[in-house]
Structure formats: C-alpha cells, structure tokens
Amino acid sequence: MSSRLSPFTVTDGPCSLRSRSFLSGPVTRCVSTGAVCAAKAESDVRASSCRVLSAAAAGREKLTHPGKAILAGGIAGGIEICITFPTEYVKTQLQLDEKANPPRFKGIGDCVKLTVQDHGFKGLYRGLSSLLYGSIPKSAVRFGMFEFLSNQAKDSTGRLDNTRSLLCGLGAGVAEAILVVCPMETIKVKFIHDQNSTIPRYRGFYHGVREIIRDQGLRGTYQGLTATVLKQGSNQAIRFFVMTSLRNWYKGTDPHREMNPLLTGVFGATAGAASVFGNTPLDVIKTRMQGLEAYRYKNTLDCAYQILRNEGPLAFYKGTVPRLGRVCLDVAIVFVIYEEVVKFLNRFWKT
Template sequence: MEGGIAGGIEICITFPTEYVKTQLQLDEKANPPRYRGIGHCVKLTVQDHGIRGLYRGLSSLLYGSIPKSAVRFGTFEFLSNYARSASGKLDGRASFMCGLGAGVAEAILIVCPMETIKVKFIHDQASSTPRYRGFYHGVREIIREQGLRGTYQGLTPTILKQGSNQAIRFYVMTSLRNWYKGDDPDRTINPIITGTFGAIAGAASVFGNTPLDVIKTRMQGLEAYKYKNTLDCASQILRNEGPLAFYKGTIPRLGRVCLDVAIVFIIYEEVVKVLNRVWKT
C-alpha cells in the first residue's frame, strides 16, 4: 500500500517530462523529425492542444502507477526477507537481485500493458487526426482491433528495461544507505538524504538502460508493425538513425526519473513510518 500511495503522487507531479520523453523517442529521423528539441516539443504540444496536451496518456499511467509501485515494493520486500544476512542486513549484491525480481514482476503484471496504452495515446496525439477520445475509448479501440495482445506489445524490452531499472536503483539505494549508516544500523536518514540517494539511483538507471527504453517505446507505438522483434527494432534504429538515437529523450527522462525515484522513496519511507506508529497504537 505504501508503494502505491507513493507512486500515485509521483506520477501526477512528473508526467509532462514523461510525455516529452516519449514524443522525442517516437520522433524518427527518417520522417523527418517533427521536434527540434525539448522546448520545441513542449511549445508545439501546448500550441496544438493546450497545457492539457502535456498530460495526454496520464490516465493510463495513473491507473497503473499505484499497483505498479505496490507490486515493485511488495516483491522487493518479499524477496529481501530471504536475502538478508543473519544480522538482518541487505548488501548491494542481494539488493540488485531482489530489485531485478521486483522489476520483472512489475513489468509482466502491470507495466507492459500500462506503457503500451500510454505510448499509443501519446503517439496518437502527434497524428493529424487523433483517434482516441479518452482512456476507456482508447483501450476499447486497441483491444477491439488488436485483442489483448495489443496491450502487451514490447513485452521483452519492457522486462529487460524494468528488470535493469529496479536492479540498478535498489542496488545504488541500498549501497548508499549502508554507506551512510556505517556501523550504526539504527541511524536515522532524513527525507532530504533519502531524496538525494533516490535521485542518484534514478540517474544511474537512466544512463544504464535508456537504449532499452527507446526500443520499448518504438515497439509499443502505432508503427510497431515495422519491427519483427526486439533485435530487429534495435537493428533498424542503429542502421537508419545511428547509435545516438538510442539515447533520444535522455534529458527529459533524466529529469523525470531522478524526481520520480527521489519522491517515491521519500514518500514510501515516510508512509511506512506513519503506518508503523499507527499500528503500534
């Protein structure tokens, strides 16, 4: 529950950066590209659709962010209970594996359909004649035309992305926590320190797996039919657009993810503290 509350608050704050990141990743060089950069993407979106345009696809992430965070933190806590040492300490290596398991679980259960719907909504808005009138209408149309498989496009890169995301983030977060506490496991970490550690963990995951995020986005877009599989998608991007294309949207993603991870870890730990006090009374 704590993870779900944290996820819902976070996505409402950071979604415009996710929107811009997705548009830049979908903007293929061969088309030619519609956007000259982050500012230009924001300007055209607001010009064509108003401020609300920057929140296109929010509903799909909001509906999914609460169960996603709940699955992520729930799976991590479950796995970490078996991975802790006799003294109750979780080291970096064990945290990496627990994070990997948490990322794979959330990818399969929540993230892939959520991300597929989000990408299709954002991609649809960039077309001259948008088809989807809202969340339920869009989901109904996607399922009507493509079946449930239409909401599970790009499953392989999503598993790779989410698995590596959480493995990196939990590894970095746990390592920084252990370093900060040193020989005093009961040392309190204030929210500012937690947020700083979270931002560092988020940045590490962005630089570590943005290529997987670009591939995932392309395979979930409205033109996913061009790709036979994950490897074919990566091959076409490399051949047609060059290696730098694998880092499209890095800056807006960096901004969102650093804020995302910082906020989620702060809210998660503060909610845990509150609930622990309530349960003890």
C-alpha cells in the same frame, strides 16, 4: 587436639546457614531459604538471557512487512506520477520523432511549445490516465516484491548486502513489468502517438483501451514485453542496488541510524540517474515496439537493428535529458514518500 570442630549455626539476614569446618574446608548449605536462593539464581540467568536477546534484537535492522510496502508503494506511485508526467510526455514524443521521417521537434523546448500551442497545457498530460491507473499498482508490486525478496535475503542482523539488493531489485522489476508496466506503457505510448495524428482516434482512456483490445485483442496491450522486462528488470536492479549501497554506506555499523527525507531524496535521485544512463537504449527500443508503427519491427532485436541502421547509435539515447530529469525526480519522490508512509504505518500497524 582434634582436627574436627563441632557444628555450629549462624543466622544472618533472611538465610540461616549451618556450616561445618573440616580440614578440607568449609561446606555451607541454605537451611531455611534454599528454594528462594535457587529461584533467585534461575531468575538471574533468565534476566541475563533476556538482556542478551534484547541486545541482539536491538542490533537487527527492522524488516518491512510486504503489506506495508504494497500500500506505501501505491500511495507514493500515485503522487509521483501526477507531479512528473509532463517530462514523461516530452521524453516519449522525442523518442517517437524518428530521423527516418522529417523530424517534427527541434528539441525539448520546441516539443513543449508546439504541444501547448496545438493542444493547450493539458496536452502535456495526454496519456496521464493510463499511467495514473498503472502507477499505483506498479509501485505497489515493485516495493511489495522487493520487500518480500529482501526479507528472505537479509542476513542474521537484518542487513541486506549490495549484491543481493541487485538481485532483489531485478526480481521486483521483472514482476512489475509482467503484471503492470507492459500493458500500461503500451496504452500510454499509443495514446501519445495518436495525438500526433491529423485526426486523433482515441477520445479517452476507456474508449482508447476498448479500441486497442477490439483491434488487436489483449495481445495488443502486451507489445514489447521482452524489451519491457529487460528495461524494468535492469531499471530496478540498478536503482535498488545504488539506493541500498548508499544507505549501507551512510548507516555503517548502526542499522537504526535515521535518514532524513532530504538525504533519502538525494540518494533516490542518484539511483535514478544511474538507471537512466544504464538502460536508456532499452527504453527507446521499448517505446518504438509499443508505438502505433510497431508493426514495422519483427521483434525486439529487429527494432534495435533498424534504429542502428537508419538513425545511428546516438538514437538509442534520444530523450535522455527529459528522461533524466523525470526519473531523478520520480525516484527521489517515490523513495521519500515511501519511507515516510512506512514510518507512519509503523505507528499503528504492528508486525
């Protein structure tokens, strides 16, 4: 009997198969729809690849476009400063109230009482215009620079680790210090200090800026630059480090886990408190270097030495309590508004 069988044809459904059986086994090939089967196989491979890519994309944390960060940061900064400025005013007054001279204020309550008594409630908003004009670009630069740097620093899953967030925050703080904060803070401190004079010199924002520049040039708006860079750099490094650490802890392995505004506010307040205890001494030095009596100090180091010699180490923490209240509220509000504005922008600004 021959081991080789005659060829035969089987028709089953859309594909006609011609099969030959040999001792080595059957060989089958598609006669009428080979091209269709090949195309279907290729399509299946592509679909599988798309599913893999989609799964990878789903596991990535979404990046925030720097343009969105600039716009959202500016809006958040403007709203925040209008809410919290009185605490900034009190903090600055207490930092300017030196022990070397007879102190004018007994504490926070006394500062508020005397200010309202002498200048009315609007006296607590003296210098607001300089901060309002500056807070919008300050927050815009801060968040825009942070998102730009963090987008470069994130890993393949779109996650920013804690150490890199500190460096990104440092970069954002230095940028905002040079571009916005130093001139803005110098003008604000001079305005608040001027109010303590028997006859205030500055009649308003534009008049005050004009007088400062006329007397001291543009350099007059950059007093205490070194202290400001140190303060803002450490400020944002601490804040973004704490905020990112808390966010990473909360989200765990799910980068898309939603954070409600209340939780964002609590994390922001915690980050703000950490920055206050971390760099208030630099804030005191910066304030003195930008006051109307800044001429008494040769440089930032000399200012720190004189404060230590004349007033003791506790003087480096003057204004901590009002600053703590202001900064915790400030950072909480800014992060909440920022996150919500970004969510809103994502609805129609596709990047």
